[in-house]
Amino acid sequence: MNRYKNGLMAASLAAAMATAGSAAAQEDAIKFGLLQDFTAVYTFVSGEYNQGQRDYLTLVNEEGGLDGTMIEAIVRDHGNEPQRGIEAYNRAKEEGAVLFDFFSTPVSRALVDSVLEDEVVLITALHGRGDASDGETFPYVFPMMATYWSQATVLANHIEENEGGLEGKKIALVHIDSPFGREPLPVLEALAEEEDFELRNFPYPSPGNEQSATWTEVRHFRPDHVFIWGAGGGQPVSVREAIRNGISPEDIYSVVWLAETDAENVGADTMAGVKRFEATASGTDTPILQRIQEKVIDADLGAGDAANVGTSYYNVGVASMAVAVEAARLALESEGAPLTGPKLKAGFEMISDFDAEGLMPPITITASDHQGGGAGRVSQWNGERWEPVSDWTAAYQDVVQVEIEEGAEAFRQGN
Numbered sequence: 001m002n003r004y005k006n007g008l009m010a011a012s013l014a015a016a017m018a019t020a021g022s023a024a025a026q027e028d029a030i031k032f033g034l035l036q037d038f039t040a041v042y043t044f045v046s047g048e049y050n051q052g053q054r055d056y057l058t059l060v061n062e063e064g065g066l067d068g069t070m071i072e073a074i075v076r077d078h079g080n081e082p083q084r085g086i087e088a089y090n091r092a093k094e095e096g097a098v099l100f101d102f103f104s105t106p107v108s109r110a111l112v113d114s115v116l117e118d119e120v121v122l123i124t125a126l127h128g129r130g131d132a133s134d135g136e137t138f139p140y141v142f143p144m145m146a147t148y149w150s151q152a153t154v155l156a157n158h159i160e161e162n163e164g165g166l167e168g169k170k171i172a173l174v175h176i177d178s179p180f181g182r183e184p185l186p187v188l189e190a191l192a193e194e195e196d197f198e199l200r201n202f203p204y205p206s207p208g209n210e211q212s213a214t215w216t217e218v219r220h221f222r223p224d225h226v227f228i229w230g231a232g233g234g235q236p237v238s239v240r241e242a243i244r245n246g247i248s249p250e251d252i253y254s255v256v257w258l259a260e261t262d263a264e265n266v267g268a269d270t271m272a273g274v275k276r277f278e279a280t281a282s283g284t285d286t287p288i289l290q291r292i293q294e295k296v297i298d299a300d301l302g303a304g305d306a307a308n309v310g311t312s313y314y315n316v317g318v319a320s321m322a323v324a325v326e327a328a329r330l331a332l333e334s335e336g337a338p339l340t341g342p343k344l345k346a347g348f349e350m351i352s353d354f355d356a357e358g359l360m361p362p363i364t365i366t367a368s369d370h371q372g373g374g375a376g377r378v379s380q381w382n383g384e385r386w387e388p389v390s391d392w393t394a395a396y397q398d399v400v401q402v403e404i405e406e407g408a409e410a411f412r413q414g415n
Contacts, residue, residue, distance in 0.1 A: 029072040030328055030339050032057070032321075033092035033100040037080040037107070044232035045257070045313045046103055050075065051304035052317025053101070056288070057325075058296050058303070066329050069337065078102065082110035093118060098341050099324055103127060105180065115140050120341035121327075121348065125320045126256055126279060130183065131407025133371035135349070138408070140341065142348050142370045144323050144363065145316075148255065149400045150374035151277040152184035152227070155253045156191050157395030158275070158378045159225055166195040172218050174211075174238060175229035177203035184229060184255075190399045208234020215241040224251065231257040236265040239274060249273030253378075259312040263381055272383040277376050280319045280360045282386045284310035287357040288318060312386065315359065322356035323348075323363070361392035374400060 034053055036046050054073050061070045074092045078085040085107035089100060099121045102108045108128035115122040122141045124132060130147035132138040146154065160166045173188060175181030185201055192199040200221055204214040208230050218226065226247055228238040235258050242252050254276035263271045284293060289310055297306050308314045328339055331347025348365050351372070355362040363372030375394040379386040 028338070029070045030066070031072045031074055031092070031095060031097040031099075032324065033074045033076075033089065033097035034103075035074070035076050035078055035085060035088040035092060035100060035107075036103040038077040040080040041232075042080060042104055044261075045259075047304065048308045048311055048313035049103060049317035049320075051302075051308055052314035053321045054303035055292050055296050055301075055309070055314075056318045056321040058301050059288070059292050060321075060325055062295050062299075062301070063291075066325070066332055069332070069339075071325065071328070078104065078107055080104050080106060082107050085110060086114070089114065093120065098339055098344050099123065099328075101125075101320065105129075112138065112141060118341070119345075121324075121344045123320060123324060126316065129407065129411075130371075131404050131411065133369060133374075133404045134408035135366065135368050135370040136408075137412055138370065139367075140345055142365065144320070144348070144365060144370065144372050145279050145360070146277070146374045146376045146394075147371055147400070147404075148180070148183045148229075149187045149403050150371065150394065150397070151255055151376060152187050153191065153374075153396040153400060154277055154376050154393065155227060155275075155378065156188065156195075157393070158253075158390055160195065162390070163225070166191070166197045169197040169224040170221065171197055171199050172221055172223035172226045173199065173201040173229060174214060174218060174226055174242075175201065175203055176206055176208050176231070176234055178206055180231070181229050184227070186403055187396070187399050188227075190402070191396060194399070204230075204234075206234075207232070208237055211237050211241050215245045218242070218247075219245040223247070225253060226251060227253050227255075228258075229255050231255075236262045239266045239271055243270065249381075250275075253277075256376075260385075268381075269383050271381050273380065275378050275380045275389065276386070278312075278379040278386065278388065279376050280312075280315045280356075281358065281388070282310060282312045282315055282379070286359045288322065288359055289315070292318070319356050319360045322359065323351065323354065326351055326354055326356075371404075373397075 057071045076088045078088050101123045105127045124143050125145045132141040202214050204211045250273040252274045256277045258276045327347035330350040331343040335343040349367050351365040353362045361375035365372045375392050377392050378390040380389045
């Protein structure tokens with residue numbers, strides 16, 4: 001955990017971090033506002049995530065930028081406070097940023113109206129509003145990776161196809177008692193009715209450090225499979241409590257927020273068999289990660305601890321910027337310079353079958369679908385690393401679409 005925090009203490013040096021790559025300070029640079037939480041709630045992920053983003057932008061700049069145009073990362077800390085996020089947003093917008101990533105659901109939600117009015121792009125990979133997948137209602141907001149609804153359906157589909165089916169099974173959803181923790185409930189309830197399995201949810205209080213009473217109730221339920229839906233320190237607690245209460249690691253399925261450090265906290269061997277939703281490949285075997293190692297890390301241009309390269313959250317950061325840069329490339333090819341918010345929006349909606357050279361599932365973003373298809377895969381901790389146990393796939397998107405449409409309609413009605 002210290003590695004995450006140390007990587008993000010550098011956020012206090014915002015001026016030094018405000019450039020990505022040796023030529024990023026050019027006047028005509030494309031500016032991305034990576035205004036994130038480095039000091040409060042999201043510190044378990046934001047260090048590696050942001051490091052991956054900046055290292056990828058450095059790679060792009062070292063390889064010549066976008067036809068010679070460099071990309072500048074404006075990096076500041078909002079501490080998960082909406083008001084600070086609004087202030088950071090206004091400042092970065094005045095500096096010319098055309099894309100923003102707050103990596104905080106409270107801050108992202110607070111800025112939705114502003115980005116829609118200002119016509120700049122907001123990316124919300126693995127956070128924010130799932131209903132922003134409706135591109136017609138949220139034209140400038142791009143989840144661009146599987147929402148929590150889609151993550152739940154991919155996990156359920158894995159059981160359906162690989163664990164003897166869902167019919168007649170008992171599934172426990174053990175989750176932090178927050179909107180994020182409750183988010184998968186409606187799609188799992190719909191699937192329980194559709195696939196004829198028994199679902200029961202078991203909330204535990206935030207922040208999740210104490211879950212023993214909850215897991216006593218889970219043990220009495222005797223589930224066939226358990227979904228754990230938390231983040232940060234609560235996730236290894238869930239894994240330990242599940243195993244302590246007699247649940248086999250192979251029957252534990254996690255939301256995307258379960259990483260290498262969590263395995264260290266639980267015990268690498270103890271956690272062997274636990275599965276999770278995976279939004280991107282981990283490790284350094286993909287071409288982009290290999291080029292980052294060669295041209296950024298080995299060249300001493302990295303934004304943080306070299307040991308983070310290839311970890312789950314680092315790679316998510318890389319993928320988020322790979323998609324954003326692809327959108328910028330398409331926009332400039334189609335619309336020409338200078339890059340504006342409307343042009344960048346159009347570029348995102350031109351993305352077709354893009355997988356960042358195998359780093360992520362192929363995504364296609366359209367004017368109506370800003371999620372990009374909702375695909376992911378299931379990986380399993382093998383005692384040393386995460387190993388994929390399924391192909392990239394999307395599942396039950398008809399069920400997910402119901403939730404997207406209901407949320408978008410509520411937003412249109414002002415709720």
